Amino acid sequence: MPSASSAVSDSGRPVPSSLWRDSDFRRLWVGQTASQLGEQAGLVVLPLFAVLTLHAGATELGALRAMGQAPILLLSLFVGAWVDRWRTRTVMVLTDVGRTLALGAAAVAGLFGWLGLPALFVIAFAVGALSVFFDVAYQACLVRLVRRDQLVCGNSSLEGSRSAAQIGGPALGGALVSLLSAPIAAVSSALFFTLSFLSIRRIRRVESAPEDRERPSRVWRRIHEGLRFVVNDSALRTVCLASAAFQFSFAAVMTVYLLFLPRELHLSGAAVGLALAATGPGALLGSVLAARLPNRFGYGPVLVAAAALGDGVFLCVPALHGSPTVTVPALLAVNFAFGVGSQLVNVAVMAVRQTVTPDGMQGRAAATITFVGMGFSPLGSLLGGFLAEAWGLRTSLLATATGMLLSPAVMALSPLVRLGRTLPAPQNAPLTADRAKGDSG
Incomplete structure (x- = not known):
């Protein structure tokens, strides 16, 4: 791997030989880890909220879980198209704010007895949808932060933290509900998204918006x-x-x-x-x-x-x-x-x-x-x-x-x-209709 003095990113910025010397990568790692902990804890907190506080039955609980998972199928393709036109840092920051507000609202409504199952379904869908945005954006963000020969190390670190969150998040969510109450546990999950927001917003590297400056393509295109x-x-x-x-x-x-x-x-x-x-x-x-x-x-x-x-x-x-x-x-x-x-x-x-x-x-x-x-x-x-x-x-x-x-x-x-020990170079992106029109003009 090149030394820190010789390694240069596509933008001309020196890249350290170790990812952990890169403060922006560390901020992404902390933010992604906190986000995954909040997401995994929420997968336990919201169902327990429904069962313990709202006395939901098995059918209602299944419907709640389905509402949280539905955005993966309904929104993934659209989110991929949108994220490619936005700055990933902005997407992740906004989704963290949205999830914090959604879980915070659920906690406040639950404490005062205002929250019913229909509203909890809406919150579960909203948190799931925002998580789809965050997950797609952080994968694209890593490519814009590190050199391509550092992607395996970067993904290994991020996936390691995701695995740890999958182990500790549900256990933490269940413990919080047992020790405190379901509404307070929802507040605790929201705090993880707040930590993610505070870390990711401190990423200093300027990220140009990856979009054509011509007339925007339609989403379906x-x-x-x-x-x-x-x-x-x-x-x-x-x-x-x-x-x-x-x-x-x-x-x-x-x-x-x-x-x-x-x-x-x-x-x-x-x-x-x-x-x-x-x-x-x-x-x-x-x-x-x-x-x-x-x-x-x-x-x-x-x-x-x-x-x-x-x-x-x-x-x-x-x-x-x-x-x-x-x-x-x-x-x-x-x-x-x-x-x-x-x-x-x-x-x-x-x-x-x-x-x-x-x-x-x-x-x-x-x-x-x-x-x-x-x-x-x-x-x-x-x-x-x-x-x-x-x-x-x-x-x-x-x-x-x-x-x-x-x-x-x-x-x-x-x-x-x-595939050997060296990965192939990126392929050329397909020429969009708008770019083709602009180039011909």
Whole structure:
């Protein structure tokens, strides 16, 4: 890696050899970590708010969770088009303010007894929508802050903090509700978004708006440009297909898995939670390995091997029998290995996507892959439930776990497997109609 004195960014600004010497990267890391903690804690606080304070039933609780997840499918493509035309720092700051206000309003209304389930549905949707904006923006922001040869290290750090938030956030949210009250816990979650706002707004690097100065393209046209760019790039097209295969199969697996553990293995709720929690420490290790293994073995081999390990390990679960003293340690090992493999894939795939994508297309590329991947999850969940009813839990779990191997198979049969230790240069962004008109003029 070049020394601090010789490394220069695209804008001519010297770039330190270590990302942690870059104060702007540190501010992004702190802001993203705080935001993820607030988001993960909120995923527990809002449902508990509904159950404990508003006495919501199972159907109402399911609807609340769906409202919080719906923006991923409804807004991802639009958000990708919008973020590519805005300064990412501005997007993240505004979304932090919005989430702080939304949770703060829920807390105040809850304390005074003014908050009902319809209003909580609106708040859950608003927080989910703002989180989509933040998540797309921070991925695009990293590309504008660091050199492309630093993306793996940067993503490893950011994904590591996200994994830690996934472990600690829900536990923190549950503890706050237990020790204090649901409204006060909502205030505590809002404080994390405030911390994120205070950190990200201090990013000093001037970021030019990544937009054409001609007449703006229509949103649908920009979405089409993002879709076309992903489809035409072999690496991104493979990532999209592999993501769709994984999310579809994983949703089917989890539907059966969450029935298999208590009904076939007779595990208590606490034991199920303990087994699932092992994914978090595995993801932390995966984040550390992701900063080293691709530079030694190449991105393609690491991607395929990590996906095969993380996805294939679920094939062991249908064979489990016996008492919890035997099955729980085995499940801990399975979920830990899954966390390692999946996080290796996440970090490496993000580095590939960010490297081959030009700056003005980052948001749309991220949103397109997210939209296609997550769009198949509801169908996978339906399939898992159907198979569990028709074939039984063990057989359907084996079938759906085998389906997870489609993802590494797609990567192994594509040009992605040939990626070496050096990632390719970014492709040219497609020429928009407005730019073409301006150039011809």
